[in-house]
Amino acid sequence: METHHVVDAPYRQQHQVEDALERFLELAKTQAVSFGGAGYLRLWETIERSMAGGKRFRPRMVMTAYEALGGTDIVAAAHVAAAYELLHTALIVHDDVIDRDFVRRGSPNVSGSYRDIAQTAGIPLPLAEHRGMSVAVIAGDLALSASYRLIDRAGSADAVRTRLREILDDAISASAAGELADVDFTVGGVVPTVDDIIRMERLKTAYYSFEAPLQSGGVLAGAPEATIDALGAFGQQIGIAYQIIDDVLGVFGDSKTTGKTTIGDLREGKLTVMVAFAAEQPEWHAVEHLFGDPDLDEEGAAVLREVLTTTGARQHATLLAGDYANRAWEQLASPSIPAQLRDELRPIVATVLERSR
Amino acid sequence: METHHVVDAPYRQQHQVEDALERFLELAKTQAVSFGGAGYLRLWETIERSMAGGKRFRPRMVMTAYEALGGTDIVAAAHVAAAYELLHTALIVHDDVIDRDFVRRGSPNVSGSYRDIAQTAGIPLPLAEHRGMSVAVIAGDLALSASYRLIDRAGSADAVRTRLREILDDAISASAAGELADVDFTVGGVVPTVDDIIRMERLKTAYYSFEAPLQSGGVLAGAPEATIDALGAFGQQIGIAYQIIDDVLGVFGDSKTTGKTTIGDLREGKLTVMVAFAAEQPEWHAVEHLFGDPDLDEEGAAVLREVLTTTGARQHATLLAGDYANRAWEQLASPSIPAQLRDELRPIVATVLERSR
DSSP: OHHHHHHHHHHHHHHHHHHHHHHHHHHHHHHHHHHHHHHHHHHHHHHHHHHTTOOOHHHHHHHHHHHHTTOOOHHHHHHHHHHHHHHHHHHHHHHHHHTTOOEETTEEOHHHHHHHHHHHTTOOHHHHHHHHHHHHHHHHHHHHHHHHHHHHHTOOOHHHHHHHHHHHHHHHHHHHHHHHHHHHHHHHOSOOOHHHHHHHHIIIIIIIIIIHHHHHHHHHTTOOHHHHHHHHHHHHHHHHHHHHHHHHHHHHSOHHHHSSOSSHHHHTTOOOHHHHHHTTSGGGGGTGGGTTOTTOOHHHHHHHHHHHHHTTHHHHHHHHHHHHHHHHHHHTTSTTSOHHHHHHHHHHHHHHHHHTO | OHHHHHHHHHHHHHHHHHHHHHHHHHHHHHHHHHHHHHHHHHHHHHHHHHHTTOOOHHHHHHHHHHHHTTOOOHHHHHHHHHHHHHHHHHHHHHHHHHHTOOEETTEEOHHHHHHHHHHHTTOOHHHHHHHHHHHHHHHHHHHHHHHHHHHHHTOOOHHHHHHHHHHHHHHHHHHHHHHHHHHHHHHHOSOOOHHHHHHHHIIIIIIIIIIHHHHHHHHHTTOOHHHHHHHHHHHHHHHHHHHHHHHHHHHHSOHHHHSSOSSHHHHTTOOOHHHHHHTTSTTHHHHGGGTTOTTOOHHHHHHHHHHHHHTTHHHHHHHHHHHHHHHHHHHTTSTTSOHHHHHHHHHHHHHHHHHTO
8 A cells, every 4th residue: 555655746736736726726717807807818728838838846846744743734735836837837928928929839938829819810920929928927916916826726825825925025135036046147238257157147046946835835744854964965955966966957958858949049149057167168269159049050159169068168067967966865864854755755856967968 | 784895895895905916025035035035036026016096906807706796705806806917017027128118107116126126237228128028027927826826725625626727727828829929019010900900909908808807707706607708708808999099199199197108108119009090091101100210209299190190090990999988888788798797887887998989
């Protein structure tokens, strides 16, 4: 029986999260009709479609910490988990506005869907794009508000809920700080240092994707403060490792596995650990003009990949990610991490490291 | 003593609201430094500057309902009031992104401040504008999250707080529906009807500016459901009246009193009750091309004002606003509105009507 339970846990968790998301979206759509009719319903449907097929990565962090720490109210945990999926949606929808992206995972995102509707209606492209981005600003606001709503629906005791909201507040504040730093880098015109990049990525992504959901799972399970702190420290290290590897895969990955092209990041001039490292080597100057060129072709991308390899930038990033993953692994030895939690978190470290191979 | 108390109440209220806002912003700035350093601090300072000198209209609605219904925890009410000022900030910052406005009340808004910084750094205008808008997307998210935080800080009982959050959720949902309808109108290419405009303005502005803050003040004061309902009905009518008059003043007002030019709305093609009415008259077709022309000059604006007057559009809007204000006045006769509340709300109706003269 015990084995059966363990084997089925991830599936059961996932089912509960999907259920919480589905029920929330049904309610949102019903309210949308009464507030704003068919047009408002369509916006919620577009948000829902943009969420379909996601890896539910942040929800899994919440559920894993919660169950491994002995939490038994799976429905409550699924609501907190769903809150982080909605926060993720809000942040990527607004991030796409900032990056002027109209596509995500090969399909039109919220901005793209509304840009296409406007173009079909005969609106010229620049205006249609602005229209798509305008609707995406609204959609992101709705998803952000939804994350607060879902925390409230968890139905936990007042003190726990206050704590969960504080973690959510901090996650939003951190990702705003990271997004701002990212925008500032682009304006500065100077490639930031490796440390600057790591600080930015921790704030922009790692905090709300790892630290906050893991800690929320722990808080909801009633874990002691020392465990919450240890979950935060673990989340920070593994989150940074994940992000560094994600950036490497964005340039060198197998697009079949990642679902992303390996030219997009180079074309938009995404600042990563690799780029920050390479920019300090003399070889970079000869290829710098290709980086961030919107017309970059496969040949140019190959030149950039070559320099990122020969300067040792790719290797440096991979080793650095390994360092952070090791620190995360060591963190799990903390006496504040109970054995069952350790057993559940170790595979996460392994999965992150495997991605880099 | 009693007279003294009544005379001083608005001043005292205002002081408490400013105090709650100031303390919240101080905390946000301290957190900002620890999360994101000087750049993040500057963003909060820019948000704070954009809030300075506001009329604190929504906070006044909260405080008026709360005190007139016998509420005595002024500090708690001031936090709820401050939440609605932050919500207002979030919505106008994002609305300015959608409208591509870089100025508000004669000064650079959040987008404008960051556009200017980027331009000074040598970034070309289109990119500098996009950079300003990107930071404004982040700023609006922070202000939206802040409105939830401030409701939590009101420190009220759990059931009351849940109710306050539901009203805040609805306010955000309504304004999103209204903003979406507004964006849709511009894409549709057809001038909407007077009823469409009223429905849109109620959702986009009246709900979060009148209904929600009045009802929140009532809920916090522990008023019975019938009173909360009556406050909502009153808020809806007076909110629509206010908005219609605001649009009339946007074209015919005294810019010295309103602080706005009377050409801006005509230049950007703002759809209002007046325009919807005028568009149904044959005279409109001859001047239609001037409406929404970004290069509209004072001469062209005078032509449009003339047609809005001779078609009776201006008069129709003023009368319609009067109708809504009258309905609001009648609503005050409801037995669910206690005498003291009635006495406090009547001057609001009077103020709204006076603006139209």
